[in-house]
Amino acid sequence: MDATPVSAPAAAVPVGEAATPRASVLRMDGIGKRFGQFQALTDVSLELCAGEVHCLLGENGAGKSTLCNVMFGVHQPDAGAMWLDGAPYRPHSPRDALTHGIAMVHQHFSLVEDVSVLDNLLLGQARGWLDRKREAQRVRVLVAELGLALDPDARVADLSVGEKQRVEIVKCLIREPRLLVLDEPTAVLLPAEIDALLNTCAKVVERGCAVVLVTHKLAEIRRIANRATVLQSGRVVARSSNPSADVDALVRAMIQRPAQANDAQPADNTVRAVAPAATPSASPYGRPLADEALQVDGLTVRDADGVMRLQDCTLVVNRGEIVGIAGVEGNGQSELGAVLAGMQKASAGRFFVQGKDCTHAAPQTLTRAGVGVVPEDRHAVGCVPDMSVTDNLFLNRLDDYARRGFMRRRAMRRDARTLMQRFDVRAASPDVAFRGLSGGNQQKAVLARELTLDGLAVLVAAQPTRGLDVGAVAAVYEHIRAARDDGVGVLLISSELDELMAVADRVLVMYRGRIMGTCVPDKSQLTLQRERIGAWMAGQTA
Incomplete structure (x- = not known):
């Protein structure tokens, strides 16, 4: 019903x-x-x-x-x-x-x-004298009743992801909740x-x-x-x-969402969506291959436990185009972004930047190839919190300010002020520690650094508005759109579907490491398109 x-x-x-x-x-x-x-x-x-x-x-x-x-x-x-x-x-x-x-x-x-399954199960529960043999038998009886395979004596570090999940569940069920x-x-x-x-x-x-x-x-x-x-x-x-x-x-x-005037459904009740491209050379809209800024060919990633996180991912980002990646977090988007940033190795497949194979390139090499990266976790990999705003703004081009073994600090501060004004990065001065900036200003600073990269061809932006207020979100997307209009190809990974539909030229949906479908946002069909995308995000193919 x-x-x-x-x-x-x-x-x-x-x-x-x-x-x-x-x-x-x-x-x-x-x-x-x-x-x-x-x-x-x-x-x-x-x-x-x-x-x-x-x-x-x-x-x-x-x-x-x-x-x-x-x-x-x-x-x-x-x-x-x-x-x-x-x-x-x-x-x-x-x-x-x-x-x-x-x-x-x-x-x-x-x-x-570093301890056993049994020790984890008993943490916070056992009091007084502990009969490990009796407790281990109690665990074996419980997991047998539930049809689970779990060895109480196994070390947790040696378990697969699925086995660790079983430990978490048994840890709860042993309390008979x-x-x-x-x-x-x-x-x-x-x-x-x-x-x-x-x-x-x-x-x-x-x-x-x-x-x-x-x-x-x-x-x-x-x-x-x-x-x-x-x-x-x-x-x-x-x-x-x-x-x-x-x-x-x-x-x-x-x-x-609450109905809007532009959400009217078309008379034929169809969704304007297309299947993902069969090969990386099949450019959308019939555009020539010369327009491709980024080509991803069958990228696959398995984690340390052998779990498939990204499976045969194939896509194209053209110059002057924003391609959005939608999906519930944990479905391969993070791995895709990490591979394209040079922070994770692919188990199989390749990717090309302006026709150059960059599959095994280090982050520094990718920067020289024209790849800008706004990482998912800006605090862990997007900045050096204890360094100044100036140093963080020029992390990817410090050599430009080096002369005879010395850094031209005055020129760096001058250029930092210019960037801070252009991207509305608010701080007392360019010399303050980066960690002292608000989350929105930190993100705008990372974006300023990556978008002003010499020879920028591709921007990989992962969750660029996470944790930001409305004003900061608007500023981030204004700069991303400007880069697109200047001919940069943008791969935008976000869990915010509304933002993707408003910003992206195409939206690809990922589920369990695979691309389920592609949608070209159309204001006249937003309701139907959201339904189709929501189904793809949940693993439904038809």
């Missing part, structure tokens, strides 16, 4: 028929949470029942993890109330939540790598490991436990969900008591 169009973000749209009532484990009424000026959750109400898997859906930044962290006592709500088994519940810490029978598996592992919260647990797993995890969820709910599963993946919703709730901008916008039948409506609720 389709959802009624969402007329206001605050209103939840019921989807599907009412399900048979089950015993309520946790009820949340009117939950609100603010971080500074940012309202992360607004008037969120949710009921989690015993013996059910409740899927929590929404785009990146919709408030899903914040809501889970409120359940688990990581954050305390600013408004609203919670009841656990009918009694008031207000946890002040994760330990408090665990005491009340609520356990959570976070997006990122929290294991001690009433509510298990899983925050995007399948993002790093192989298909077989995902199947095993979903089988475990099914067995857990058979034991009477309530499970919250945060996911973007349609196959998981169809297979395991008893109920589903969609968040958008921190508000509940849709609910379903029959998610497997209502997947399409749930996807629409995840991605739709």
Whole structure:
């Protein structure tokens, strides 16, 4: 059954028929949470029942993890109330939540790598004399009941990603919780490991436990969900008591926005989208190969655990074009950006900058080839925080200011002031430490350095607006558009779909390391295009 169009973000749209009532484990009424000026959750109400898997859906930044962290006592709500088994519940810490029978598996592992599985499982639980043999047997019985393969004596550092995920889950289940919260647990797993995890969820709910599963993946919703709730901008916008039948409506609720005049659907109800190019030489729009700034040919990346992160990625970025890469984080975008920046080696495939093979080039060589890089983590790899703003602005061309073994500091400061004014980088002086700048000013400084690179041909910008305020976001995209207009080819990797649709000339969607489809944004078809892109992001091909 389709959802009624969402007329206001605050209103939840019921989807599907009412399900048979089950015993309520946790009820949340009117939950609100603010971080500074940012309202992360607004008037969120949710009921989690015993013996059910409740899927929590929404785009990146919709408030899903914040809501889970409120359940688990990581954050305390600013408004609203919670009841656990009918009694008031207000946890002040994760330990408090665990005491009340609520356990959570976070997006990122929290294991001690150098000790055994058993030691990790017992951390914070064992008191007094520890009978390791008895505890190991208890673990073996539990994992056998759940159909998991896990050796209590194995060292965590020697486990695969999927096995580590099992440890996290067993670490929660060994406490026999009433509510298990899983925050995007399948993002790093192989298909077989995902199947095993979903089988475990099914067995857990058979034991009477309530499970919250945060996911973007349609196959998981169809297979395991008893109920589903969609968040958008921190508000509940849709609910379903029959998610497997209502997947399409749930996807629409995840991605739709209040209707605009230019969102009218075309009469033929079609989406203007094309399949990804079969070969790197097939340039879009029939443009000649000479227009190609960047050509990516079958790039593949396996991580240290052998997990395929990027699979046979093939794309072209033309001069004077912004190509956006959309997708839920963790689907190969970071690996693609890292390979193109020279910070990670490809397991297979090649890439070319202006026709030159740069597959194995070091970052310095890529800079000389005309590749500018705005990295995903500007603090870790985009700057040297303890150096001055001036030094950071010219990290990629310090040789230009060297003369007879000395740096021309006066010329550097003069040129730094010019760049700071041009890119609106606000600091007391060019000599202040880079770490003293706000996040927006740091990002504008990194962008200034990369966009003024001599011979710039390609800009690889990964999550360039993450953590920035509205004004800084607008400034970043103004400069990226200007570079495009000057003939630079831009590969823009972002988890913000609205930004990509507004800025990019083409949008490619990645899922599990593969390009699922390509869309040319069209203001007259934005609603339909968002639906198609949302389906691709969740792994749906048709």
